Amino acid sequence: MTTISTPGRRRGYTTDRHRMPVRTIIAASVGNAVEWFDWTVYATFAVFFAGQIFPGDATGALLATFLTYALAFFFRPLGGILIGRLADIRGRKAGMLLTITLMAGGSLLIAILPTFSAVGWLAPALLFIARVAQGISLGGEVSNASSYLGEIAPPERRGRYSAFFYMSTGFTVLLASLLGALMTSLLGPEDLAGWGWRIPFFIGALLGLVGLWLRRDMTESDKFEESKEKAQSVRRPLWTTLTKHPRSVLILVALTMVGTLTYYTNFSALAPYAITFKGAQKSQVFWALSLATAIFVALQYPLGALSDRIGRKPLLITMTAGTALLIVPLSGLVGPGFGNMFAVYMVGLGLYAMHAALNPAFASELFPTHLRATGIGSWYNLTVATFGGTATLVVTWLGGMGIGHVFFWYVSVAAALAFLVVLFVMPETKGKILE
Template identity: 40%
Template sequence: MSDSYRAASPQVVDTSRDATSTTLDGMTGRRAVTAAVVGNLLEWYDFAVYGYLATLIAKKFFATGDELVALMSTFAAFGVGFVVRPLGGIVIGRLADVKGRKAALMLTIFLMAAGTFLIGLIPTYESIGVLAPVLLVLARLMQGFSAGGEWGGSTAFIVEWAPDNRRGFYGSFQQASVAAGLLLGSGVAALFTTALSADQMDSWGWRIPFLLGGILAPVGIYMRRNIDESPAFREVQETKAAATPISGLALAGKAFGFTVLWSVAYYTILSYMPTFTQKFAGLSRTASLWSNTLGLVVLVVAIPLAGHLSDRAGRKPLLLTSCLAFVALPYPLFNVLVSGATLATVVSIQVLFALMIAAFSGPGPAAIAEIFPTSVRSTWMSVGYSLATAIFGGFAPLIATWLIGKTGSPISPAYYLVAAAVTTTLVIWSLRETAHDKLK
């Protein structure tokens, strides 16, 4: 919104935003944000549990006779889910900007649940041959299309419900719920790996986490069915405000660069690490999952604290601190991991990585949402975020596995993290501080 427009109609802008600032004091606002957060948690449990069971999926769906090739095929199927995220971001994001955030969020949770439930039911390669990996890829495509719309839709919805002086804190719950979904997936995988024998897990136990995801989905669907549209979206609908496609595309480019490190860190540290610590840090399957789960617990707790701090200190100080930490620390930390580290050391390193990610993920949702005007926020934010995630994040486990195979060095994934951090540092440095601005 231009300064001239604000000067011409201060009463209209201030009144609408004052009303928005009080929404979370009432039951409607709290229910809306809770529904978005719970649904988001279930969505990301569904999407992430695949990564935690990758070594088992490799055996069941890719009978190549080469363990490394089978694992790379599994992570390729994981990455396929990200390829369609930009398409989901465009289609579902546009739906959110035209028909409303609620309609988009209902669609995303249904699609994600269907894809997850399908993975739990697919016969193995031994039973149906090549049709098994084909169906697996189809299920991942459904999940990816859903995730492409979910991230932008839920981020816009939560930030638009938040008071202007608490957008960082409330927006952080979007990322906390993503981390909580990853935590739930990691915890469930660890629980069944602990409770069942290796033969039981290999035979049928790996299916249970996927089937649970499909069964739990109606909870999120019910909660989202009973929410109201965000005040900011209703205001735009009433005033018919609009932004040009060119400005939206340019802003999406900023969101793209903003997301590079965010995505690479999430999917290298939080999805790939259980596989890495099994193969190169000497942990058992159970120990690697529990270690990852403890790191995720710290992440879930730390994200809202970082979001709250960003409302006071600004978004950029925390974002840049995270970026610089990812420039300096991955190489020495990965070096420790592959040098015969104890379980306690591995857990400590994963906790440190979690704090580094939290420094970005706390202010991240509000900061990226503040780049866009409400009228195009869901569409273009989803496009920029999903493209970066598809290119750099979704294939992070595959790229990490490929780098190790190509170089022969298990430390090589650290270079990928450093390169991503340098890229995002330059983008964030160029952005202005928006923590204390009114939402456009």
């Protein structure tokens, strides 16, 4: 990292001309981007490949596909604990190389998956194996990359560095959405169900190889090098995070709960719900999501920089309160029409951007370095598995019973609880020197 210094300060910040290590930041962020591309592609194209992998009617096959999606989430905590611990004692780079390899391999396996008509129950079994590998991978990826970005960033610029994490994620989710829009416009239902759904998974595998190449020259953070001996001396790291840092655990769980529900509502659950139960046109849903996602990506860096100026709490208070108040009224707009769907996505993703831009920053500021990857990886992923992994399955199940609106009340209550934690429990961590 190169820094060109000039004297002086302004509003508590140095006026040094700071040059970001862009390649390093991209290398740290690319794994999360690739992994979320694969997870979003799975949810986006599930309506097309469900009948190829599972037997039964369309609704039953779709539910089985989303059940597999949900079950994979429960391997995320395992990945968060095991790979997070690996990162705390062996290095962030080792953890990030392992996670992106697992994700790319899982994506390739899904791309070449045989159909149920060809191999019977072996098809869903192989799909489950691929999803387990990706679940373990993603569980370790978020904690490693968040820890690494937080550790290499200057304290007064951690929000800016943090913003790149979901900027890259949003870009690949946008790519997944654009693929959905393009392929539903160009291919008929038979082609999409027959072979078209495989294309995005091949692309995911290729992106994984690019990420592996980018990460080959990464160096460890100074913070890790200083703390690795202390990390190796901890005998029960998960228990230590809970007993020594209970407030940090509570804050992370509360913010992850609202963040993951908001994420999966917008990027995974709404598209199949709107198409299957509300009569929305596939192409209109995908184009509305694509445009809103582009705006979401554009908001990341400005919001990260703003959090370095005014703090993390004001943005998180706005996000949680806004989601609690607006998610239910917005759900009434879900249905036919590009304008309706764009309004839903734009407000939802605009609020979520205030969380996503800060996520690696505030997460890395909650735990000391020798427990950081383990602390984030375990509690973040346990929460995501509980609330995010079930979101698409729950909204599909409720929609099938004609009471889909209940899901949006569920998200609203979760946001209200997170609002209380941010307001009364969370300290301001802007500019914190990492322990």
